Amino acid sequence: MRALRTALLVLLTAAAGLLPTVAAVRMNTAADEAAAHALSLRTPVLAPPDDAGELAAEDDPATTGVPLLRAERAPDVLWRAAQQHIIGREMAAFSSDWPQPHCLAIWIDSQEVFSSDAEPVIPASVQKLVTAAAALAVVDPAERLVTRVLTDTEVSDGVLDGTVWVVGGGDPLIMTQSYADSHRRQPQLRTPMEDLADQIVGLGVESLRGRLIADESRYATTRFPETWPQRYINRLHSGPLSALSLNDGITGFTTALTAADHPARWFVATLADLLRVRGVAVDVELIASTAPSGMAEIARLTSPPMIEIIQQMLRESDNTTAELVLREIGLRSAGEGSTPAGAGAAARIVSEMLPNQSLPTVRDGSGLDRGNLMTCSFLAALIDRLGTDSAVLAGLPVAAQTGTLSHRFGEHPVAGRLRAKTGLLTGVNSLAGFIETDSGTVVFAQILNNVPADSRLGLELQESLVGQMLRYPVGDYEALRGLVRGIA
Known part of the structure; x- marks a missing residue:
C-alpha cells in the first residue's frame, strides 16, 4: 500500500x-x-x-x-x-468465503486488474475455450470437413453394382432431420444426412448392389477418451467417437438415449435405409474398412465452416463435437487423430499463444476429464487474446438469450450483456467470458471447486459476481x- x-x-x-x-x-x-x-x-x-x-x-x-x-x-x-487497487480490494473481500479451491481473474483493457490464482483447478466445460483456440490455430476458420462417397464402378442402366466406400472426414454435425428436431434448443446447426442420399439418387441410381463400406480411418477408433470413468460412458455425456459419425453416434433418442456399438457401420446402414425410402433397391453387405487410393468420388457432404462448428461447440457445450475437434487438432499437429495426440497439441498451442501464463493440463477436449487443470489468469488471458469482438467468441452463449445461458439471468441486469462459457461437473462450477458494462468491457474467469453437491451455491456465486462486475471499469468518484x- x-x-x-x-x-x-x-x-x-x-x-x-x-x-x-x-x-x-x-x-x-x-x-x-x-x-x-x-x-x-x-x-x-x-x-x-x-x-x-x-x-x-x-x-x-x-x-x-x-x-x-x-x-x-x-x-x-x-x-x-x-x-486496480479498488477492484483488487473489493474482489478479495467479495471472494474470501468462496469454496476452496477456487480462482478468479478480471481483465480490463487487456490488463489483469485482479487475480486470486493459487494452484490450477478443475475447469469443467470452460476447457472448450482451449479446444476452440487450438483448433483455429491449425484449421482455417473457413475450411469445411468433407465426407466422401467413392466407388470402383459406374452406374449402368440405373444399377450401381460394386463397392462403395463412405469415407469419414471428421464432421461432428452430420444429423438426420429427426435427430436435429429432438434437441431442446432450435434451430440446430447440422450437416444434413439426407443430402447424401439425395445426391446418390440424383446420379440415377435405382439399385445398389455389392458392398457398402464405412471408412473411419481418419481418427483412432477408441470410442471414448481412455481416461474417462465408466459412468460418463454409461450416461452418454458424449456419443461414441468416430471420424464417420451420424447423430453423435446415438441410435435411439425418442425416449432414452442409446449408442451405436460401431458408429461408422451404423452410418452406412442409415444411408442404405435413406436410399430405400427414396425408392432405391438396396442389396449390399455392410462392412468397415479403409478405402484404397484411386477411387472415383460420386458424392460428398461438406460441413459448415470450422468457425461455425467451433461456435456451435461453445454455444451448446457440445461434448461430442469437442472430442472430435480435439482429434482433428491431433491429426493436423501431430499426424495422429487421437485424444492423447490432440490433448498434447492443444496444450502446446495455447501455451505458445500465452508464454507468460502457467501451462494448462489438457486431458480431453470437452472438460469432462477431471485431470484437466488451469488457472483463471490463463483462461482470462486466453479470452483477451482471442478478442471479445472475434468470430470465435461470438459463439459464446448470451445470458437469457442463447445456448447454455438461454435459461439463466432472465431477471438479472446482466441479461443480454454477458457472453460466457459455462462449466458444470460434480463439485465444479465455472463461468468465463466477458460483460459489456456501461463504461467498458470486462473479461473474467471464475472457477469454483468443491462446491457442495445438489446445491445452487455455485450458480448463486456466479450471479452475484457478474452483478458486481457490471460496475466496472470503476467509475466510483x-x-x-x-x-x-x-x-x-
Whole structure:
C-alpha cells in the first residue's frame, strides 16, 4: 500500500508540473480537489480511438502548441492504478468465503486488474475455450470437413453394382432431420444426412448392389477418451467417437438415449435405409474398412465452416463435437487423430499463444476429464487474446438469450450483456467470458471447486459476481477521492 501511495503521489506531482492548467493542483490542495481534477482530465479506460487512429484536430500539437507529452495522460495512469487497487480490494473481500479451491481473474483493457490464482483447478466445460483456440490455430476458420462417397464402378442402366466406400472426414454435425428436431434448443446447426442420399439418387441410381463400406480411418477408433470413468460412458455425456459419425453416434433418442456399438457401420446402414425410402433397391453387405487410393468420388457432404462448428461447440457445450475437434487438432499437429495426440497439441498451442501464463493440463477436449487443470489468469488471458469482438467468441452463449445461458439471468441486469462459457461437473462450477458494462468491457474467469453437491451455491456465486462486475471499469468518484485523500 505504501508503494502504491508513493507511485500515485509521484504521478500527481508530475501532473501538477506539466501544464499551467494543472499547476494549480499542488500537493497542499485539498484532497477532494485533487481527486476531482484527476477525474476531470482522465481518459476513459476503454475510450475508442479517434477516427483513423489519429489525434483529433484540436489535439494536434502542430496546431495548438500543446506538447505531445501532456499532463492529461498522467491522470489516466493514476486512474488505472486506482481502479486496480479498488477492484483488487473489493474482489478479495467479495471472494474470501468462496469454496476452496477456487480462482478468479478480471481483465480490463487487456490488463489483469485482479487475480486470486493459487494452484490450477478443475475447469469443467470452460476447457472448450482451449479446444476452440487450438483448433483455429491449425484449421482455417473457413475450411469445411468433407465426407466422401467413392466407388470402383459406374452406374449402368440405373444399377450401381460394386463397392462403395463412405469415407469419414471428421464432421461432428452430420444429423438426420429427426435427430436435429429432438434437441431442446432450435434451430440446430447440422450437416444434413439426407443430402447424401439425395445426391446418390440424383446420379440415377435405382439399385445398389455389392458392398457398402464405412471408412473411419481418419481418427483412432477408441470410442471414448481412455481416461474417462465408466459412468460418463454409461450416461452418454458424449456419443461414441468416430471420424464417420451420424447423430453423435446415438441410435435411439425418442425416449432414452442409446449408442451405436460401431458408429461408422451404423452410418452406412442409415444411408442404405435413406436410399430405400427414396425408392432405391438396396442389396449390399455392410462392412468397415479403409478405402484404397484411386477411387472415383460420386458424392460428398461438406460441413459448415470450422468457425461455425467451433461456435456451435461453445454455444451448446457440445461434448461430442469437442472430442472430435480435439482429434482433428491431433491429426493436423501431430499426424495422429487421437485424444492423447490432440490433448498434447492443444496444450502446446495455447501455451505458445500465452508464454507468460502457467501451462494448462489438457486431458480431453470437452472438460469432462477431471485431470484437466488451469488457472483463471490463463483462461482470462486466453479470452483477451482471442478478442471479445472475434468470430470465435461470438459463439459464446448470451445470458437469457442463447445456448447454455438461454435459461439463466432472465431477471438479472446482466441479461443480454454477458457472453460466457459455462462449466458444470460434480463439485465444479465455472463461468468465463466477458460483460459489456456501461463504461467498458470486462473479461473474467471464475472457477469454483468443491462446491457442495445438489446445491445452487455455485450458480448463486456466479450471479452475484457478474452483478458486481457490471460496475466496472470503476467509475466510483468516492472511491478515487478516498484513495487520493489517503495519499495527501
